[in-house]
Amino acid sequence: MCIHYTASKFQGGKDMGNKPSGRHYFAEGITNRGYISLLPNMMSEWERTYVLMGGPGTGKSTTIKMIGLDLLDRGYEVDFLRSARDPDSMAGVLIRRFNWAILDHYEIAPLHWRAPGVIEHFVDFSKYCNQGKLEQQRLRVLELEEKIKRGQQRIGEILAEEFGGRIRERFYAKADEGRPWLPKLYASDLFKEAKGPWSKAQDALKKIQKSAVQSFFLHGINPEGWLNLAPYFLTDYDQIRFDGEEAHEAMEWVLQEAEQLGQVIDIVLHPLYPDEILGIVFPERNLAIWQGDPEHLEDQGLGCPFSNDLKKALLDTQRLRDKLKAIYTKTVDFDQVDSMKTDLLNSILRDMDKKVHTID
Template identity: 20%
Template sequence: MKGNFKHFFPGGNTSKGFYSFYRYIMPQENARRIICLKGGPGTGKSTLMKKVGQYFNEKGYDIEYHHCSSDNNSLDGVVIKELNVAILDGTSPHVVDPINPGAVDEILNMGECWIENNFKDYRNSIISINKQIGKTFKHAYRYIGAAKIIHDDWNYYNLDALNFSKINVFIEDLKNILFRNTTVSVAANNRHLFATAFTPNGIVSYIDSIYKDYKQIYVLNGEPGTYKTSVMRYIYEEALKRGLFVEVYHDPLIPERIEHICIPNINTAILTSNEINKKTFEGIQINMSDYQNKLLLERSKAEIDASKQTFYMLLNKGLSIISQAKILHDELEKLYVPNMNFDKVEKITNDVITKILKYEKEYKNL
C-alpha cells in the first residue's frame, strides 16, 4: 500500500524578500540523517529527491515534498517521516550546511557529476545570468513590498470597523470548545512552514494536501484587518500552553502572520479563506465580517475598493517579475544540463536509496 504525500513551501518570496523556515523541515534533534545536496541548477537535485520520495512512497511511507517557491515544480527538500530522514537542497538562496556533521548531517556534492572542462566556454554567461536573477528578484520584492504597504491601508479600514467586545467573546468561546478536554501543561513543540507561496505560476497553495485528514475544520473567512491572524495567534499560544504540538503555516505576503494552523493531537485544523489564497473550504464557517460595523464599512467603501485594486495590481506585477526570474533560471539550467554526466547522477540516486534502506533496516531492528 502506498503512503500519502503532503506538500509544503519551506521558504517564500515575501514583502521582506526571501523568507526561510528551512530549519523546520527536519529538526536536528529528530533527524536520523539529513543529506544536504550541493550543486548548480540543472544538476539533478530535484529529480533525485522526487525519485527517492516516489520509491519510499511505493513502500508505504508518508512523504513530504517541500517545494521551491521560485519554481513550485521543483523541490527544495523531501522527508521520509517514519524514518526521520530528509534530503535538502543546500544551494542558494537556502544555503544549508551541516550542523552536526557525521552524527546527523552529510553533504552530497552533485558537482561530482559535472564535465568540468566544458564549463569554461559558459563562465561569463553563468556569472551574468546569476546577476540578472538576483536583480530580478530584488525588483519583484520591491513590488511585493509596495503591495504590502497598500495592504496595510486596506487592513486599517477593516480593523477600524471591528467590534472587539464581540470578537473577544468569540475567541474565548472557540478556545473553550477546542480545549475542553485539555489542561495547562509543559509547552510543546511547533513547526513553521508556508502552505501558500508567490511563484512563477502565480499564487499556489498546497493546504489541501495538509488538512484533508483532519476531522474538525474551522474556516475563518474575511478580508485583511478582520482579526483572523489574531484569532490564530491566540489559539496557537493556548495550544502550546496545553502541551499540544502545533503546525503553523505562515502568510506569504507578511511572513510573521499566520495563515493556517493544524493541531494533530485534537485532530483540528483552523484555516483562513483570505484575499491571497481565495480558497473555499468545507468545515465550520466563521465570517469575521459578522463582527464589523456595517455602517463604518459602507463609509469607507471607496477607500477599501481603491486599496484592493492597487494591491492586486502591485502584487500581480511582482508575480510577473518572479516569472521573469524563472525564465532566466531556465536559461541558466540550459548551460548546466549538457555538461552533466547523468549516468553518475543515476548512480548517486541509487546509492542514496540504498543508504536509506540501510537506515530503514536499522530502524526496524531497534
C-alpha cells in the first residue's frame, strides 16, 4: 500500500483574503441499490427549510442557485446540493451558519425529505404559470411524467444488473442490515429486498458517538459519464491518499481512530456502492483522507465506460425531462419569478439578521 500526502495551497486550508467558497455535493444518489437519499439524516440538524414547489422548468433551480451565490458573495458559507437526476442542476442550498436550507421539491426523493421539528416555508411556483396553457398540456404532462418514472426505474435496473454483483469478500465482515453512516436510508422499492455484505467500517462507525457524522456523494451520473466534484471539493484540504489493495483496511483503521476525535466528520460514499467509503473529510482539521487520486475516476473504480444500454437509458430520460421542462417554461411569467426571488432573498436576509441579534 502506498500513502501520499498533499498539502493544500492555502495555509490552514483557507485563503483569508478571499470570500468563502461554496461546497458542491450530492445529498442523493442513483446507485446499484436504487435511489438513495441522505437528506433525512442531514435534516435532523436543520432548523429551517424553504421548500420551492412546482413543476420542472419553472425557475426553482435557478432561483436556488442565484440566492446561494448571493449569500456566498455576502460572506456566508453555502453548500450547493446538486440534483442526482440532473447533476448540472441545483436541488438545494444549505446555509451552514444557521443550518437553513432551500430545497427544490421536484428534484428530491418524493415524500422522504420532511423532518420533524424543522420550520418549513413553502413557495409555490405554479402561481407564476399560465394555468390555461398548462391545462391544455395536462395529458402530455402526465404521459411524460410516467415515462420519466419508467426511465428512472430502467436506469436503476441496469445499474443493478451491471454493478450489483461486485463483492470484496476479504474486506467485509458478516452481512447485517445495519449501515450506520446511512441511519435513515431511503432506497427505492425496486431494491427494497436487496441484501449484501456491508463494510467492516460500520463496526468503527457504530462507536463514533462524540463526532458529528454526515454522509454525501461527490459523483453524479449523466449520459456523458461521471460528473466528478471531488477535486473541487477537496481543493483547499490537506490530503492523505491511500493506494493499493490495502486501502480499504487503512480507511477502516482511520475510522476506528476517529472514534475519539469528537468533531465534524464528512464521509464520502461511493456513487454506485453506497456501502463503500471513498473518503473521510475532517473540516475542522482541514484534512481529507482518500482512496487514490480524487481526480482519477479509475482509482475509485469508475473508469469503465458506460454500457450502451445505460447511456441510452440516461439519454432517453434526460430528453424526456427536457420536454417536460419545455412545457412548463412556456407558461411561466419569469418577471414575476425574478420579483419573487428578490423578495425571498430579502426575507431570508431579514430572518438571518434577526437570528444573529437573538444569538448576540
